[in-house]
Amino acid sequence: MSSSPYQPAATLLNQLWEQSDQSKRKKSLKSLVFDDKTGQLKCSKTTYAQACHVQKHLPTLQAVWKKHVHQNPAVTVQNEGLLYVLLYELLLGPNQSIRGGGKLKRQLTQQEAALRKHLRQIQASSPGEETSDDDTWPRYIRVNTCQNTTQQVVDVLRSIMSDDANFTIYLDAHVSDLLVVPPSATALILSHTAGDADKKEKGKWNPQTSIVLQDKSSCFPALCLVSLLSADPRFQSWELMDACAAPGNKTTHLAALASQFMAGTQQKPCTIHALDRDKQRHALLQRRCEALVNGDDRVLIQTKQQDFLTVNPKEYLNVRGILLDPTCSGSGMRDKGLKHLTEKENEGEERLEKLSYFQYKALLHACSFPQVEYIVYSTCSVNAEENENVVHRVLAELPSTWHVVPPPALAHWKRRGQASSKDTDEKHMIRVDPLEDETNGFFVCCLARSSLHSMSKQDASLPRKAIQKQAKVLGLPVYTPNTFATMAKESKKQTMEATNKSEKNRTGNEKTPKESISSQCDTNLDRKKNGKRKTADDASSSQNSKKTRSSKISGVKDVAVKESDADDKHAKKRAKRLEWKQKQREAKLQRLQVKSK
Numbered sequence: 328m329s330s331s332p333y334q335p336a337a338t339l340l341n342q343l344w345e346q347s348d349q350s351k352r353k354k355s356l357k358s359l360v361f362d363d364k365t366g367q368l369k370c371s372k373t374t375y376a377q378a379c380h381v382q383k384h385l386p387t388l389q390a391v392w393k394k395h396v397h398q399n400p401a402v403t404v405q406n407e408g409l410l411y412v413l414l415y416e417l418l419l420g421p422n423q424s425i426r427g428g429g430k431l432k433r434q435l436t437q438q439e440a441a442l443r444k445h446l447r448q449i450q451a452s453s454p455g456e457e458t459s460d461d462d463t464w465p466r467y468i469r470v471n472t473c474q475n476t477t478q479q480v481v482d483v484l485r486s487i488m489s490d491d492a493n494f495t496i497y498l499d500a501h502v503s504d505l506l507v508v509p510p511s512a513t514a515l516i517l518s519h520t521a522g523d524a525d526k527k528e529k530g531k532w533n534p535q536t537s538i539v540l541q542d543k544s545s546c547f548p549a550l551c552l553v554s555l556l557s558a559d560p561r562f563q564s565w566e567l568m569d570a571c572a573a574p575g576n577k578t579t580h581l582a583a584l585a586s587q588f589m590a591g592t593q594q595k596p597c598t599i600h601a602l603d604r605d606k607q608r609h610a611l612l613q614r615r616c617e618a619l620v621n622g623d624d625r626v627l628i629q630t631k632q633q634d635f636l637t638v639n640p641k642e643y644l645n646v647r648g649i650l651l652d653p654t655c656s657g658s659g660m661r662d663k664g665l666k667h668l669t670e671k672e673n674e675g676e677e678r679l680e681k682l683s684y685f686q687y688k689a690l691l692h693a694c695s696f697p698q699v700e701y702i703v704y705s706t707c708s709v710n711a712e713e714n715e716n717v718v719h720r721v722l723a724e725l726p727s728t729w730h731v732v733p734p735p736a737l738a739h740w741k742r743r744g745q746a747s748s749k750d751t752d753e754k755h756m757i758r759v760d761p762l763e764d765e766t767n768g769f770f771v772c773c774l775a776r777s778s779l780h781s782m783s784k785q786d787a788s789l790p791r792k793a794i795q796k797q798a799k800v801l802g803l804p805v806y807t808p809n810t811f812a813t814m815a816k817e818s819k820k821q822t823m824e825a826t827n828k829s830e831k832n833r834t835g836n837e838k839t840p841k842e843s844i845s846s847q848c849d850t851n852l853d854r855k856k857n858g859k860r861k862t863a864d865d866a867s868s869s870q871n872s873k874k875t876r877s878s879k880i881s882g883v884k885d886v887a888v889k890e891s892d893a894d895d896k897h898a899k900k901r902a903k904r905l906e907w908k909q910k911q912r913e914a915k916l917q918r919l920q921v922k923s924k
């Protein structure tokens with residue numbers, strides 16, 4: 328038995344990889360660790376988080392190990408899972424060290440310098456092809472249909488991206504007017520169009536108001552609320568509330584969808600009350616609503632800085648729909664989420680309790696609005712405590728006419744609520760898995776007050792057909808899962824094949840750049856040693872004698888240190904340059920986003 332504290336994560340990964348080889352119906356990491364019936368985690372959060380990290384960085388770790396084995400063919404490792412967990416901890420983990428003991432730990436730490444060198448080379452040689460989530464997750468662009476048609480935006484994006492064949496634009500498979508582009512495209516789109524920022528007229532492309540960079544799952548709440556209201560013929564006018572609205576992504580999405588619906592009817596303009604209790608966030612909300620929605624006379628947004636829990640429901644007698652997206656732990660967010668999993672078991676429990684109590688209070692308060700018919704409750708958390716449990720707790724206190732309803736627009740979304748032992752409501756709730764759905768983890772639950780709401784079985788083909796129809800009109804393909812991840816893997820494979828081929832082509836006599844450097848290092852080394860000038864012949868003989876000397880430990884050490892220094896210098900320089908470029912792009916993106924807010 329291994330003494331390693333990483334063994335549980337290693338076992339989990341071995342289990343995952345072994346069944347991937349044998350069985351046709353592969354289980355994902357998530358389905359291996361969560362109990363099908365109770366939805367409870369079967370291992371510790373730490374074990375799950377370690378396994379997630381390894382899976383995320385597996386291509387890089389495998390490439391490092393491949394290089395290592397190439398140089399040390401005698402190396403063999405039995406426990407592949409443990410190998411990659413330890414490699415991750417040593418090279419990429421938060422402490423960059425391995426806890427505990429064991430033979431494999433000793434073996435890896437002894438080779439740490441060489442392993443790090445491989446890692447640097449891999450990172451420097453293929454920075455754009457890292458297959459981590461950040462580089463393969465699609466980027467979502469929501470068209471603000473209050474200012475432009477989707478066709479107008481698509482035409483502009485096409486012209487911006489026309490120079491690069493890799494930049495295909497897709498339409499999302501679930502959210503209308505949501506475009507999907509490769510991760511590398513967003514910076515290009517925003518920077519390319521920054522000069523047009525002063526064109527504020529409606530219908531004219533303006534990157535700050537024509538589009539919103541909004542993650543897919545965060546588009547679900549407004550989509551759900553509008554699909555429920557528009558399927559209900561009882562209401563002649565819509566008065567809605569976004570109870571926790573800042574910075575206004577969902578409010579403005581709600582406005583855009585409501586406006587589209589109003590366009591096809593004789594209804595009065597829709598009113599949206601958008602509240603936030605935080606002063607600064609409310610100011611931002613107000614600015615964004617003005618910029619994104621003003622000029623669209625089918626919808627009116629009234630913002631207010633107020634604590635939702637202090638709102639008197641009797642002052643909003645005509646409110647029919649409430650969108651409630653309260654503060655949550657954010658454990659579904661891809662950058663926060665894995666951090667949350669590595670928290671100590673008890674850590675954060677108190678915070679979670681406070682959050683879920685606030686969420687319960689807010690949802691109960693929303694249900695007390697006299698005329699409200701639909702409430703869409705959402706969080707970007709993956710904890711049942713903030714999601715299903717909150718809904719059950721609230722429903723237990725309400726008259727039985729209140730019930731969970733399935734959102735028509737997401738009838739074709741497969742992932743549903745985590746089932747508790749008694750309830751069947753979960754099949755109507757929406758869950759988004761940050762590890763599998765290429766968008767942040769999310770939860771949406773729709774509540775309806777009246778039993779009049781039709782619970783007839785929803786036809787999943789309807790929303791799917793609607794998206795296909797829109798894609799056809801726009802001339803766009805519908806995005807299919809993992810498109811960019813597959814492309815990144817393919818491109819990485821090709822680069823590796825090309826590199827291997829060119830390395831093989833080099834003949835024994837011909838010096839590779841690396842050998843030239845090492846030869847130079849040898850010369851310098853010998854110069855220092857002998858204290859006299861050496862000839863070119865001396866230098867080459869020093870290179871030729873490298874193999875002979877390599878058996879003498881001290882000589883090998885010196886040469887290796889010099890060689891790795893020179894190699895490192897180049898790799899570092901390259902990595903620094905790429906890092907700087909990336910930072911510039913990100914800073915530009917941020918500036919543009921701040922401007923647009």
Ligand SMILES: C[S@@+](CC[C@H](N)C(=O)[O-])C[C@H]1O[C@@H](n2cnc3c(N)ncnc32)[C@H](O)[C@@H]1O
Binds near residue numbers: 571572574575653654
């Ligand atoms: C998750 S964010 C909302 C994000 C927003 N729905 C969007 O999509 O842009 C939660 C917001 O709720 C606000 N908030 C928290 N407690 C509140 C309360 N009691 N009343 C009103 N707003 C509250 C916070 O200030 C924060 O802006």
